[in-house]
Amino acid sequence: MEEQFAEFRAELDETGSVYEQLRIIAANLDSFIRLMQAALMPIHHCSFPQVKEKVKGYMSDLCGLYAQLAHVIKDKPGQYYRYHDLWRNQTSTVVFVLAFLHWLDTGGLLTHTETEALLNLDPAVFGIDLEDYLIGLCSFSNELPRYVVNRVTAGDYNCPKEVSTFLGDLYTAFRTLNLRNDHLRKRFDGIKYDLKKVEEVLYDVKIRGLLNGPSLQATATGNESNVATSHQ
């Protein structure tokens, strides 16, 4: 009996230590992501290229932290979900930051697979849970009304139209999901308030005949080539 319990003791001690390792990495991840988010926020008042460079500068360290998580989990096959709660919130925030950046850059939606690729993750070992990804998209949506308000204040009158189209598509896409009455459903419900606010700004701009006006000025500064140009 003694031998057997010696093994049990080893196993229990081991589990406790894995938990502790992951807890520490997740805490580092938490601090780090706050920095990234802080680097992204000036987008409300600064030019995009400046912000983009700063945020992208964090990517390799971020991948490093995820690699640490994946490394620990790799040795414990099948235990991703045993410890999943430790990095849920952080991952959603990462998705928020990367999806915002990607949209600023391309005007398109960062996909689930692209997110994993950006983070150098092998989904077979350590992927991004789908719900975490979708919640990240909701956070991204929540930031857009403020972005639109500030862009218009800065004289970019075409921004509301673009955001309204994008957000409308996202809302329509989300509506095709059959969500249970859970956290994700609540977060999704919030998107329509974002869309409503953006629509109100678009209305303000239209009613005043400002639409398409300032874009001429924008042209003057030579930023016409793609969607992202208006975010500079």
Added chain:
Amino acid sequence: MEEQFAEFRAELDETGSVYEQLRIIAANLDSFIRLMQAALMPIHHCSFPQVKEKVKGYMSDLCGLYAQLAHVIKDKPGQYYRYHDLWRNQTSTVVFVLAFLHWLDTGGLLTHTETEALLNLDPAVFGIDLEDYLIGLCSFSNELPRYVVNRVTAGDYNCPKEVSTFLGDLYTAFRTLNLRNDHLRKRFDGIKYDLKKVEEVLYDVKIRGLLNGPSLQATATGNESNVATSHQ
């Protein structure tokens, strides 16, 4: 965007359905284990062989139910712990029943590996969580005082000594584990009350000079060969 969300929809629907499948199997497991437990309980008043046969009769169906769980999980590698809460309690009860039976049969402790083997489980796919196993042992310990009291009432005066030795060993073994202040620690704390109660019965038997007496009678009925003989 639509295509992507169609995939998401499929994945979310799939996850919901896996959960529902496992929930149903676990509910069946629950009912079934109550039957097994009911078949074991007469051990307090009936002869062991009779009970043993009845309980063993349930084994193949039990393995079938676990095979169903394992089958679902097999297709979802790495998601054992995502759904673990669904079968925790049931598994601990199974361990309790099997460990009690094994002890009655051999006087020894059913090991973690032996339990998985009895259930035809491949730990690489679907094993028994160590904590669930240990909690099952605690339940087994909790049943022993009642067993000893009834055995002595039925005239088997050697039983307390055997149980006291076994339970003392188990208690000592458990003490070598470094438990956190959690559910398992609380369940473990209960073992010493079981041991105390068994010790009191042993004291009663000793003080009255009954020890070793009835075992002679037992000999007369030819049940001397192994520990289990005294449990009939």
Added chain:
Amino acid sequence: MEEQFAEFRAELDETGSVYEQLRIIAANLDSFIRLMQAALMPIHHCSFPQVKEKVKGYMSDLCGLYAQLAHVIKDKPGQYYRYHDLWRNQTSTVVFVLAFLHWLDTGGLLTHTETEALLNLDPAVFGIDLEDYLIGLCSFSNELPRYVVNRVTAGDYNCPKEVSTFLGDLYTAFRTLNLRNDHLRKRFDGIKYDLKKVEEVLYDVKIRGLLNGPSLQATATGNESNVATSHQ
């Protein structure tokens, strides 16, 4: 829309008034049953015939109160279960009292049908819900350890054997039911502890060689004819 809500108001007012009538009868039932229970409790220290007479004296009033409930329900066919919560606990307590009395009298178990008959109830109109009956049996079981302890203290050393047999049978019978994870299952789990306690008393008596001793004295007082004799 207003018309419809006017109808709803009328309907709900009507329901509220039925509810209030039943609530008052149930409150009276509650007080009354406390008296009956109080009349039964001296069984722990007094002779049975004395207690029996007192409790039986309450029967006709009790039937009257149930007749009142049945009278109200008779006019609302199919709505027994609408108001069932109002008299659940009271009914279980009645079953407890009647089953205890019946066992003291005959050593047997009062059946579901016999209970309804004792209360002059027509199950087609107002029966006793099976779960309420079974919960009443659980309460009866809960009282037996105390009864046994007091009987032994009073010198009746055969009582534990009889009660242990009866309670063991009851426990086994209950085990044949498929109980869900509900209140009844929790109450049933309690029977196990009652049985354990009674078995410990039986053990105490047996190991001290008191079993069958005092029954000789009992014989002397001429109370040998049936199970109930020892409870006097």
Added chain:
Amino acid sequence: MEEQFAEFRAELDETGSVYEQLRIIAANLDSFIRLMQAALMPIHHCSFPQVKEKVKGYMSDLCGLYAQLAHVIKDKPGQYYRYHDLWRNQTSTVVFVLAFLHWLDTGGLLTHTETEALLNLDPAVFGIDLEDYLIGLCSFSNELPRYVVNRVTAGDYNCPKEVSTFLGDLYTAFRTLNLRNDHLRKRFDGIKYDLKKVEEVLYDVKIRGLLNGPSLQATATGNESNVATSHQ
């Protein structure tokens, strides 16, 4: 609006100041009663006269504190129940301490009126709420199982019989009250468990033939005159 609120302010300040006064007295009462209770608790291990003297020594200060409460309330006729919650628990504890002491002294129950008299209270001005008194009796009952266990350990084998009789009487008396489904009823239900525990101790003593044995020794030390003698 200003004038009116000036009046409100005056009234609220006044109420607040009464509340504050009473709160401070009640806090002192609280500390003081903790000490009294601490002085009584050694009864579980020490001789009664020693404890009695100590506790009685606190009485005049205790009366002083109640006099302070009564003094404040006297000027606010009709507001006893406005502030009642401030001293409810304390008063119940006082009743517990005094009733325990009285029973140790005389073997009888301290009445409601006697309690008010002991505290020098004029019920017309500031009495003891009946429910607070009854809850105090429940706390007294809750202490008796522990007392009995310790007395028997100390060799006083007659104590369980006396306490069981007293507690049985108290339980029967309480049963005659119509309690609503409230806090008091829950506390009263607890008496049943106290009685059951005391009966189990009585059973332990009886089954081992200890009853009336040690009382011979007690006789030897000349403490035979009344119930209280056995508590020394």
Added chain:
Amino acid sequence: MEEQFAEFRAELDETGSVYEQLRIIAANLDSFIRLMQAALMPIHHCSFPQVKEKVKGYMSDLCGLYAQLAHVIKDKPGQYYRYHDLWRNQTSTVVFVLAFLHWLDTGGLLTHTETEALLNLDPAVFGIDLEDYLIGLCSFSNELPRYVVNRVTAGDYNCPKEVSTFLGDLYTAFRTLNLRNDHLRKRFDGIKYDLKKVEEVLYDVKIRGLLNGPSLQATATGNESNVATSHQ
């Protein structure tokens, strides 16, 4: 002990019966006030005179119910606060309804004394507790933001200014009170948010140049004489 408990029983029965009487009156009061409140709520969408008539129609019955409470309490001097909890919430709601109505009618604040007068209450026997009155005012304040929003939607653009002034005064007046850290203080803190919301509506109206505009139309319909006119 029996005699004493017979007295206790009488006293408890008496208290219980007073409690039951008051409980029933309070329950009626509760239903009745729900109707009154329901009659007031259309103020958000209907004209004031219509609503006023309807609500005033309830006054005599309301006074009748308070008279019933007062009648029971009259015979139990000093026990107002013993049962106060039974009618606290109802009374606050009454104050809310009456204060709202009064303000709509006069633009002024209904005083504490006026409230008691409206309800035909003699404060010497059964008054309205000051805190209950003040909590009623807080509820009134909580309703105003919704009222202002609906008035503006209905085209009354001067309403926000009037309400903002009134609520500002009320907030300032409340600030002069010394509130303890209790329920009332929390409710008072809510007024600040009501004021903020009303100020935001005022802002919306002002920034769009709507202030004082529609009042010209109002003039046209001849409703200029007092504050209340704009609420029609």
Added chain:
Amino acid sequence: MEEQFAEFRAELDETGSVYEQLRIIAANLDSFIRLMQAALMPIHHCSFPQVKEKVKGYMSDLCGLYAQLAHVIKDKPGQYYRYHDLWRNQTSTVVFVLAFLHWLDTGGLLTHTETEALLNLDPAVFGIDLEDYLIGLCSFSNELPRYVVNRVTAGDYNCPKEVSTFLGDLYTAFRTLNLRNDHLRKRFDGIKYDLKKVEEVLYDVKIRGLLNGPSLQATATGNESNVATSHQ
């Protein structure tokens, strides 16, 4: 053992008395700060110089109360943090009031050191905890949206720009701190919503072409010299 506990009693009594002294001073501080806050609130509708004078009039009494706290703590070196909870909230509110006033006066941020200086505090004896200071700044931020709304309503259309710049700076500055997952972090998260609201007001003003318009009027009244001029 008794001696040791006697020492502990003495020590704890001493601590309790210090605690009580500080509690009373802190309660006075609490009332006093409510007055100061009440004096500041009219800023939403009155001219700044008027409010400033009133609030500044309270400063010497406020310093007096802090001096009392410091006096008690001076005798207990190193125990500032033992009793810190007693004055935390009050101190944060003081910081809120003083920082608001300072900003109105100078358009700048009141520093931590300046706050201590204003209160005549010697940080070596009794300083202001940095977190309390930062929480006070958060409260100050929370008040700004309401301030901006009311200023714009009053016709000061430049205010949103100034506040938005100031609040943006404050938010950026806060972002440089590494906050743990605690109360301060939650409060800091609130600044984001304040900023968003102020940006929306700025947007409203901008899109309607009101920006810089009224400042001409302001010029007319001669209030051009510094940031603070627009708050009069």
Added chain:
Amino acid sequence: SNNNSGTVSKRESVFCQQFQQYAQQLDAVNEKRERIVKASRDVTTSSKKVIFQIHRINRANRGAALQQAERDLHAVQSIHVRRVAQELKANETWKYKRAFSPGMQEFVEAATTLEFCKTGKLLTLQQLNASLSHLKDVSDAPFSISTGDYLLGVADLTGELMRLAISGVAAGQREVAIAVCGFVQALYKGFSQLPNTVDIRGMPKKMDLMLQSLIKIENTCYAVHVRGLEYPEDMIVNALEHEEIDSDQEA
């Protein structure tokens, strides 16, 4: 001991015979409850899908999408609600109430939401029960939904209408919000005049939620109204006209 266990066996059979009857009764009740619960869960899930489908309606797909929703709702009724009906005898509805109430409430929510989208009116309990009257219970009596379930379902309808109002505004259909506002005001008034009955569990909480939804709707109407006042009506129409078509195509 032999003797003892013999006695046990004998007695066991006596007791167990009685208990076998009890076991049968309990099993029958539990199995029926389990079947009803499952049917009710299916009613809930499929009704929720109908509601989701309604939220996907826009000006462009309106005709087809409404018809789809109608077909789906009819399927819920004729497949899953029928399963509930077929389990019940007339006098058993209250016995199994908790098992099927959640499903019925969600069904009421879906049916009334759809009706509002089609006609702008409240589907009455009479209308609803008339549409169900072809579903017979075991005793061949027509199945019907109780007042309590109807009211609780209609209470939830408010939340869906709030969503419709807000996404309507988000899609530039400001008239939806105004229609919803009047409707929900009338509903809330009806509810607030009902007596407070113990029979309908959870009503007070739902009333609270209803009020919260109503206030959100009112705030939306307020915003629409206030925004509309800054410029003359015709100027707004001009500015938005071709855009509206645009937003139709998008949605």
Added chain:
Amino acid sequence: SNNNSGTVSKRESVFCQQFQQYAQQLDAVNEKRERIVKASRDVTTSSKKVIFQIHRINRANRGAALQQAERDLHAVQSIHVRRVAQELKANETWKYKRAFSPGMQEFVEAATTLEFCKTGKLLTLQQLNASLSHLKDVSDAPFSISTGDYLLGVADLTGELMRLAISGVAAGQREVAIAVCGFVQALYKGFSQLPNTVDIRGMPKKMDLMLQSLIKIENTCYAVHVRGLEYPEDMIVNALEHEEIDSDQEA
């Protein structure tokens, strides 16, 4: 806009300079707290191991096992408690109290449990602090444990003693229970005479647990006593004598 962002940058630097100081202060405090928390967690974990070690003592291994526990406890002190001490200035103990209190309480629990096993006496706060006096804090003042932490640790000691008493009886060492009972009675009396101070968080709850433990100990002593009365003392000794040795070997 260019102008604007320029302004922002300039202002940012002004504010951020002030905030850099704040950030340094906050970081210093948080990092120190984090280090203390870690040290305290290590104190807790290793003290718990000492307590587990004490529970593994039996008659057979008593001498060696006690020595081992003593060595382990000394290691806790000289390694982990030292780490806490080295972080603190004299006037900072209250600032970081919540960070190290849990560890100190567990250390007190371990130290007092060990002392009771060795001598049957209470290790006093003076004795304990004397044994720690070689640990110096940053300002080179001797480190000491506060009255509050000592009392809370001793309160937990009761629970361990209860476990010792019950497993003592389970191992046939009935005298342990009796010794523990008198000791815990005295402790409880001491505690119940203390004033109710706000300073020592969670004391009332711990007092409740202490009373529960005391009652369990008393019940154990009662059972031992009552059982011992059925037969004369010498008969018991005879019956159990060689068995006792037996149980030593087993344990």
